[in-house]
Amino acid sequence: MFVLFLFFAFGCKTASENEKHAIELETLETVFEQYKEPAITHRRFKHADIQPLIQKHSSAFEIEELGESVEGKSISSLTWGEGQTKVLLWSQMHGNESTATMSLFDLFNFLEASGDAYDELRQVLKSNLQIKFIPMLNPDGADAFKRRNALDIDLNRDAISQISPEAVILKSIRDAFEPEFGFNLHDQQIYYNVDKTPKQATISVLAPGYNYERDINEVRARAMKAIVGMNEVLQQVIPGGVGKYDDGFEPRAFGDNIQKWGTSTILIESGGYLGDPEKQFIRKLNFMIILNALHQIALKGYEAYSVDQYFEIPDNGFQLMDLILQEVQVPVEGDWYPIDIAIRRRESNADSTYYVNGSVEDLGDMQVYFGLEELEANGLRYEEGKTYDQVFESVNEITSEKALELLRSGYSVVKVQNDDPGDLHNLPLIVLKSRDEFTGGWQTGSNPSFFLKQDEVLKYALINGYLIDLQNPKDQVFKQRVY
Numbered sequence: 482m483f484v485l486f487l488f489f490a491f492g493c494k495t496a497s498e499n500e501k502h503a504i505e506l507e508t509l510e511t512v513f514e515q516y517k518e519p520a521i522t523h524r525r526f527k528h529a530d531i532q533p534l535i536q537k538h539s540s541a542f543e544i545e546e547l548g549e550s551v552e553g554k555s556i557s558s559l560t561w562g563e564g565q566t567k568v569l570l571w572s573q574m575h576g577n578e579s580t581a582t583m584s585l586f587d588l589f590n591f592l593e594a595s596g597d598a599y600d601e602l603r604q605v606l607k608s609n610l611q612i613k614f615i616p617m618l619n620p621d622g623a624d625a626f627k628r629r630n631a632l633d634i635d636l637n638r639d640a641i642s643q644i645s646p647e648a649v650i651l652k653s654i655r656d657a658f659e660p661e662f663g664f665n666l667h668d669q670q671i672y673y674n675v676d677k678t679p680k681q682a683t684i685s686v687l688a689p690g691y692n693y694e695r696d697i698n699e700v701r702a703r704a705m706k707a708i709v710g711m712n713e714v715l716q717q718v719i720p721g722g723v724g725k726y727d728d729g730f731e732p733r734a735f736g737d738n739i740q741k742w743g744t745s746t747i748l749i750e751s752g753g754y755l756g757d758p759e760k761q762f763i764r765k766l767n768f769m770i771i772l773n774a775l776h777q778i779a780l781k782g783y784e785a786y787s788v789d790q791y792f793e794i795p796d797n798g799f800q801l802m803d804l805i806l807q808e809v810q811v812p813v814e815g816d817w818y819p820i821d822i823a824i825r826r827r828e829s830n831a832d833s834t835y836y837v838n839g840s841v842e843d844l845g846d847m848q849v850y851f852g853l854e855e856l857e858a859n860g861l862r863y864e865e866g867k868t869y870d871q872v873f874e875s876v877n878e879i880t881s882e883k884a885l886e887l888l889r890s891g892y893s894v895v896k897v898q899n900d901d902p903g904d905l906h907n908l909p910l911i912v913l914k915s916r917d918e919f920t921g922g923w924q925t926g927s928n929p930s931f932f933l934k935q936d937e938v939l940k941y942a943l944i945n946g947y948l949i950d951l952q953n954p955k956d957q958v959f960k961q962r963v964y
């Protein structure tokens with residue numbers, strides 16, 4: 482009796498699991514590690530970097546030059562598979578959103594390979610699907626690592642007017658190919674969270690609406706169901722780390738219109754993940770959910786899911802800060818007031834890397850925000866930093882031990898002789914060349930560079946929004962520039 486019950490329960494479960502045609506998690510992870518493209522190691526790669534990577538697939542894929550960007554850079558598609566169901570994937574319509582582009586090259590390596598344990602999987606994809614990929618739709622934006630194209634137009638607001646050649650390309654390929662499914666691949670700011678939770682929205686999803694009424698037709702419902710399959714994979718790897726975007730209709734956006742034109746459209750937004758500044762783990766997540774979704778599309782496994790399950794995915798929020806200091810005592814007019822200080826460190830481009838600009842975003846009662854890092858600063862008092870009077874030859878002369886010693890003595894600002902403004906460094910200090918003074922502060926918009934003091938002892942330093950524990954400094958990377 483007991484055995485019979487077990488058999489029955491297990492039998493039921495596998496039947497419904499089989500209908501989904503999900504790929505096992507272990508397979509998705511193994512395949513990524515085996516086939517990830519080693520030539521791409523960080524997120525600021527350029528158009529020229531991917532040309533040889535496209536060409537190396539010219540025997541297994543049909544490669545087509547679709548046209549050129551405003552600045553004359555080629556935009557290519559790679560097509561693979563002999564099946565009936567057409568799928569179109571395009572990435573990096575926003576130039577500084579490169580995570581999924583990396584995953585597409587990983588996927589090309591996997592699809593092209595043969596003779597391993599996954600030939601059967603490839604055969605399922607190949608015989609059921611015809612897949613067209615457009616990696617890097619906005620090469621001018623990618624080369625400058627900025628959102629917009631060389632006309633300073635946001636391509637995702639150019640689906641109807643098609644002023645930009647890149648928008649013309651995407652629209653014409655959609656019309657000529659008429660895919661059943663479309664994947665619109667983006668990155669979002671790292672400050673998105675799963676609404677009302679401290680969890681970073683590492684991946685956010687959306688089946689865009691095609692009208693103001695947010696109606697759900699068969700086309701949109703298919704996209705929603707396929708997203709549920711992707712979410713099922715993600716919840717195993719990043720539990721609670723998936724958010725769903727608002728489906729308000731934007732009449733100029735590509736996702737919304739491609740949905741309207743009859744292609745089931747899936748938006749994937751890659752957000753942040755702690756300890757993954759170059760988004761190499763998120764690249765893996767993209768690879769895993771795209772491959773799994775392609776398999777579920779090939780075998781119509783997505784039909785095992787419901788629209789209700791899509792709506793169960795929690796909403797996205799925008800409540801994250803890099804750092805929140807709780808109840809710092811700040812002096813005003815001779816009195817001390819306890820305030821929470823919310824800080825973000827936004828990136829600025831510098832050649833193929835970046836530095837950060839710390840800023841006090843808001844202050845007061847910050848309970849609606851979550852810090853990626855938080856400090857209970859109750860009892861700690863604000864203290865201005867001092868400028869060190871000796872001028873150093875160069876930042877290279879200052880070791881991290883020396884920097885810490887300066888901080889412990891209350892110096893947050895140093896001057897250098899030979900470095901140029903804009904040069905990069907990794908010290909927890911404000912380094913000046915072009916000016917004599919630097920003003921940090923706690924007010925909104927200020928650069929958060931100051932000390933936190935308990936009685937007469939300096940406990941913490943804030944440098945350009947980075948928090949340094951002066952007694953127990955942890956290992957951290959400071960992305961700084963000379964002022």
Ligand SMILES: [Zn+2]
Binds near residue numbers: 574575578667668
């Ligand atoms: Zn985007």
